[in-house]
Amino acid sequence: MKKVINIGIDLGTSRSVISADNGVRTFLGSIVGYPKDAVSLKLFGRDIIFGEEALRNRVSLNIFRPFENGMLKISQTMDEKSKEYQKAVETAKLLLGRLIELALDEEAGNRDDFIVRGVIGAPAMASRKNKKALLEIAKDLLDDVMIVSEPFAVAYGLKLLTSALIVDIGAGTVDLCRMHGTMPADEDQVTSTKAGDYVDQVFYELLKKKYPDATLTVNMVRMIKEENSTISKHGEAIFIELPVKGKPVKYDVTEDLKEACSCIVPDIANGIQHLVASFDPEFQKDLKDNVILAGGGSQIVGLKKVIEEYMQANLGYGKVYKVEEPLYAGANGALFLCKDMPDEYWQQIKVRAKKA
Amino acid sequence: MDKTFVLEKVSAGAAVLDRTLDYSYASVEYAGLVLYSYIKRGGQTALEPLVKITSPAWSTVGSMYDLTAQGVRSGIKKLSFRGKEITKIGQRLDLIDKILAELEVSALKETLANLEQRLAYIEQHGIVASKEGGLQLKGKKLSEDKIMFLRAIVKENINLLEDNK
Numbered sequence: 001m002k003k004v005i006n007i008g009i010d011l012g013t014s015r016s017v018i019s020a021d022n023g024v025r026t027f028l029g030s031i032v033g034y035p036k037d038a039v040s041l042k043l044f045g046r047d048i049i050f051g052e053e054a055l056r057n058r059v060s061l062n063i064f065r066p067f068e069n070g071m072l073k074i075s076q077t078m079d080e081k082s083k084e085y086q087k088a089v090e091t092a093k094l095l096l097g098r099l100i101e102l103a104l105d106e107e108a109g110n111r112d113d114f115i116v117r118g119v120i121g122a123p124a125m126a127s128r129k130n131k132k133a134l135l136e137i138a139k140d141l142l143d144d145v146m147i148v149s150e151p152f153a154v155a156y157g158l159k160l161l162t163s164a165l166i167v168d169i170g171a172g173t174v175d176l177c178r179m180h181g182t183m184p185a186d187e188d189q190v191t192s193t194k195a196g197d198y199v200d201q202v203f204y205e206l207l208k209k210k211y212p213d214a215t216l217t218v219n220m221v222r223m224i225k226e227e228n229s230t231i232s233k234h235g236e237a238i239f240i241e242l243p244v245k246g247k248p249v250k251y252d253v254t255e256d257l258k259e260a261c262s263c264i265v266p267d268i269a270n271g272i273q274h275l276v277a278s279f280d281p282e283f284q285k286d287l288k289d290n291v292i293l294a295g296g297g298s299q300i301v302g303l304k305k306v307i308e309e310y311m312q313a314n315l316g317y318g319k320v321y322k323v324e325e326p327l328y329a330g331a332n333g334a335l336f337l338c339k340d341m342p343d344e345y346w347q348q349i350k351v352r353a354k355k356a
Numbered sequence: 357m358d359k360t361f362v363l364e365k366v367s368a369g370a371a372v373l374d375r376t377l378d379y380s381y382a383s384v385e386y387a388g389l390v391l392y393s394y395i396k397r398g399g400q401t402a403l404e405p406l407v408k409i410t411s412p413a414w415s416t417v418g419s420m421y422d423l424t425a426q427g428v429r430s431g432i433k434k435l436s437f438r439g440k441e442i443t444k445i446g447q448r449l450d451l452i453d454k455i456l457a458e459l460e461v462s463a464l465k466e467t468l469a470n471l472e473q474r475l476a477y478i479e480q481h482g483i484v485a486s487k488e489g490g491l492q493l494k495g496k497k498l499s500e501d502k503i504m505f506l507r508a509i510v511k512e513n514i515n516l517l518e519d520n521k
Contacts (some may be wrong), residue, residue, distance in 0.1 A: 001472075001476035057474040128516065128519060131516055132516055132519065135516060135517065146509060146510070146513045147512075147513060147516065148509055156505070161501060161502075161505065162501075165408070181501065182504075182508075183509070185510070203362060328452045329424075339505055339508070340498055340502060340506060341509075341510075342374075342506070345506060345507070346515065348510055349510060349513055349514065349517070352514045352518060353517055354519045355517075356519075
């Protein structure tokens with residue numbers, strides 16, 4: 001009998017994360033690089049480079065990011081035969097394939113010796129076309145696959161299937177989802193594209209405007225943000241070194257970073273208010289008691305307090321919690337789902353997938 | 357002790373030994389492994405008890421030696437001849453042993469494979485052996501709520517798969 005390996009996957013705009021029940025938990029930058037020429041091909045010794053390595057060597061690579069705003073980089077109107085569509089699908093497939101390889105690295109034996117089942121988290125408001133495309137990509141790499149709403153996967157992993165409001169702050173999107181004991185419908189979910197990438201862009205523009213002599217890239221400001229992100233009033237001053245005509249110069253970027261990080265707060269606060277206010281009034285208090293921050297953006301220092309203050313001012317009360325492992329919360333939840341899913345349900349999906 | 361009496365006794369003993377060996381061949385042929393292994397160790401082993409029987413006579417009557425040795429030599433020859441026959445039987449028995457062992461191993465393998473297949477089937481259908489012994493349902497028992505959520509996810513995915521738009 002073949003060994004079954006369950007995996008949960010969170011394909012994110014910035015990072016793709018995998019959790020497997022064989023103990024592997026890892027992530028990869030959602031970037032695929034192809035050597036630009038024969039020289040760089042010789043240098044790398046491979047024709048595809050993934051993640052951080054691709055980012056570090058981007059000068060000698062053609063870089064592709066398959067996801068944008070938390071979704072596969074395809075639009076509703078895009079022709080499936082177009083080069084753009086094909087490229088997005090190809091790079092996403094390579095990335096997913098690499099993640100699965102990483103999960104199976106610890107296993108002795110060939111790929112054929114295992115049944116690999118996966119649940120993939122998709123953004124709350126991803127289009128049907130997008131979800132279908134993800135299923136198509138995954139079904140060639142996994143023996144059994146299902147797609148599930150990302151914030152729902154987070155809630156499932158935290159066992160918060162009722163009376164909770166999940167705020168998943170990623171790089172491409174912020175997904176808000178209220179859980180009330182049933183599968184979240186469209187009206188239970190709100191998605192904002194003012195997320196991590198948006199913060200990077202705002203931070204970059206602020207620095208460019210304030211320090212026009214300094215040379216910097218979005219990638220540089222992203223790294224600074226990831227190490228120091230804060231909106232706290234009581235934090236330490238943040239100094240960085242930026243090159244000016246080749247010479248490193250020290251700058252105080254405390255206020256700029258706070259301003260950039262704060263730019264995602266209004267959409268989150270409005271989303272929370274909308275989901276609470278449109279809920280059954282008898283149960284609104286339960287929702288306000290359980291606002292859960294997940295995703296990389298939940299690590300912004302002071303964000304929890306700012307949201308609580310906002311809820312206090314506009315909703316009368318609010319209690320916000322941060323998940324323990326923001327990066328893995330989605331993938332862990334998807335893994336729990338995958339493991340809990342009875343065999344007969346997988347069988348149903350397999351039969352339908354064959355017919356389709 | 358009377359010399360003639362002793363000589364008669366010893367020669368009679370040699371004849372008896374001769375006859376005994378004749379009969380023992382038939383016994384050995386049918387008796388199998390125990391006697392086979394005993395004789396296979398060589399004539400020396402077979403002679404040892406004979407020497408023990410006859411040695412008190414050597415010490416008292418010198419002439420008894422020739423007769424005794426004659427009987428023993430005859431015994432050795434028979435033993436050696438019988439030994440070859442027995443070796444052949446032994447080889448046949450070894451072969452039978454080997455075949456039996458192979459049959460046993462292949463039968464065991466088949467039984468194990470059947471058991472494994474059966475176990476895999478049982479495990480696949482949700483029952484596994486518990487640490488404490490006996491059987492238990494595979495994995496956690498899911499609550500009705502969770503089953504409902506899982507069903508909804510399956511339904512949503514089936515809709516996606518069937519959507520041809």
